Amino acid sequence: MKLHYICLPFFMALVFLFHLQADVLIPANDKRINYYGRFDLTDSLKPRFNWSGATIEASFPGPVIGMKLEHQDAYYDIEIDGKFDTVISTGNQKDFIFKKNLSPQIHTVRIRLRSENHYSAATFHGLYIANGMVLNNPPDKPLRKIEFIGDSHTAGYGVESPDRNCSNPSGMLNKTTNTNKSFAGLITQRFHAQSIIVAWSGAGMVRNYGASAKRSPDPFPTQYDKILGAVSDKKWDYSSWKPDLVVVNLGTNDYSTTPNPDDSMYIGDYHRFIDRIYSNYPGVSILCVSSGNGNTLDRNIKKIVSDEVTVRNHPNVFYAAYPNGMEYTGCDWHPSISDNVKLANVLTDTIMKKMAWDTIPPTGVSVISHYQKVFSKINGRVEKKTFKIIVNSFESASEKILLLNVRGEVLDSRIPGGNGMCSFDLNDFCSGIYFAGNNKTGWISTVFRN
Structure with missing residues (x-):
């Protein structure tokens, strides 16, 4: 012993x-x-x-x-x-x-x-x-960069909660919050992008959730510059990272309880916040997200976007709204996982159209490398949203020409006329990369912006 x-x-x-x-x-x-x-x-x-x-x-x-x-x-x-x-x-x-x-x-x-x-x-x-090992070279950082600015919806507040009540057991809200499953996390993954998510639950553009006055002393814009939230007042260096796109989703807390801010207060502060974004990131595109449904918040955001484009000469500001059918079955009536997927779908379509992005990694490697590289038999160009194709080889002129997206899915097909020409109407297509051709003619690609 x-x-x-x-x-x-x-x-x-x-x-x-x-x-x-x-x-x-x-x-x-x-x-x-x-x-x-x-x-x-x-x-x-x-x-x-x-x-x-x-x-x-x-x-x-x-x-x-x-x-x-x-x-x-x-x-x-x-x-x-x-x-x-x-x-x-x-x-x-x-x-x-x-x-x-x-x-x-x-x-x-x-x-x-x-x-x-x-x-x-x-x-x-x-x-x-x-022990004895070293790190390998890291993955290349994605080329696209998106900054998300928002409240609890952007943070993924209680998104994994099985129902709207997450007060019991204690800590359930913390456990079921997951920013990676919010629309911001989903869009980051879909576009293979880098992202910075700056989200503060309960924060509004002018008035925070449940505030007794029309204006809160500490709405979101007062927190925006901070590296460490409420831990420190140290400011973020905006020159260290410049996004291609900023997505702003602020307003739910301003209008979800009373008293609501005056329209002039919300609209004025929103314009000033956009000015700050442009000061930090000159020329960046800005997507302003609304709750939709034609309510006060929706009307104000539509006006803000319209004024930014037509009056303030900011053509890269655009609008998108929450889709119909949101159920809000997450914690405390917040968007659920399925709600975030619905919202991400709408915003993905908007971003594809406005940014001419597709949901493939923009690595600089031509997607057409997946197909036969024979370009001498086919040419093409886009004119007024029409992809015009010319087959230069007589023996290939009767072969069906396919229109593909970047995932290789066949979207349409045409048989060239006697002159070897055919065309595809792209009017109803999202912005992105498209291919036309077949294995005999080879393939030609175009970047289409709708």
């Missing part, structure tokens, strides 16, 4: 030593770690962040992957090799091992903050990988 008592501490020490030898901490300032979102990098060994949707990404050799992170009562989605793997609840823990049995090949991990707490900041110390 005495021998057992003497050996146990020694055995535990060996276990602890083996653990230290098994995994090595790659520090947070390793250049092979990608960061997406608002990170305070003042101390590069301890980056801090707290806006929902912030993402850490790296490529590593198996079998081990984990992280060292301090964040009180937060939830993270862990994605490995492009697929959701697990949810991590931080609590008071600092060291997390996600996997210990991966294959020795190179893998990619993404750590996405899904919960929302503006009064607590995370501190990231680095990634655990197998």
Whole structure:
């Protein structure tokens, strides 16, 4: 028995030593770690962040992957090799091992903050990988960049709640909030984009939810510049990251309870906020999202967008509205997962038309590489929303010409006339990349903007 008592501490020490030898901490300032979102990098060994949707990404050799992170009562989605793997609840823990049995090949991990707490900041110390290993070069960062500005709808407030009541058990709201399943997270994924999501539940453009006056002292615009929400007044450096598109979804809290702000207050503050966005990002496109249904909020946002385009000479400001059929079965009558999918569908279509984007990775590699590269037998051009095709080879002139989208789906077909010509009407098509041809003529592509 005495021998057992003497050996146990020694055995535990060996276990602890083996653990230290098994995994090595790659520090947070390793250049092979990608960061997406608002990170305070003042101390590069301890980056801090707290806006929902912030993402850490790296490529590593198996079998081990984990992280060292301090964040009180937060939830993270862990994605490995492009697929959701697990949810991590931080609590008071600092060291997390996600996997210990991966294959020795190179893998990619993404750590996405899904919960929302503006009064607590995370501190990231680095990634655990197998001892003796180093990180691989990181994935190329997506070319497209989108900034989302909004309230609880953008944050994914209680989106995973099984019903509208998430007060019990305690902590259910925190657990079921998931920015990655909000329309903002879904659109980021669909367009293979980088995104910064700056969302504050309960915040309005002028008046926050439940405020007793028409104007709140701290509406969303007062929080917009902050790197760490309510934790610090330190300001974000807008020159460090410029989006192609800013999506603004603010107004639900202004009008969901009374007293509502005067129309002039909401419209005036919204215009001033757009001016701030343009000051930060000259020439950026701005999508203003409305609740729809022709209510006061919807009428005001339509007027704002119209005035921006026609009076204030901002042609890149455009409008979209929530679709019909939203059920709001998430926590506290918020959009559910299915609601967010519906909204993302509408906004995706709008963005495709206005930005001429398609839902494929814009890697710079021609999509036509998937098809036969023979261009000598076919030519074409778009004139007034008509894709005009000329087949130059007599033996191919009677072959059916197909119109494809970037996913290879056949949208239409034509048999050229005696002159080898045919055309496709693109008037009802979304902006994007289209191909015409067949395996005998080869393929020709066009970028169409509707």
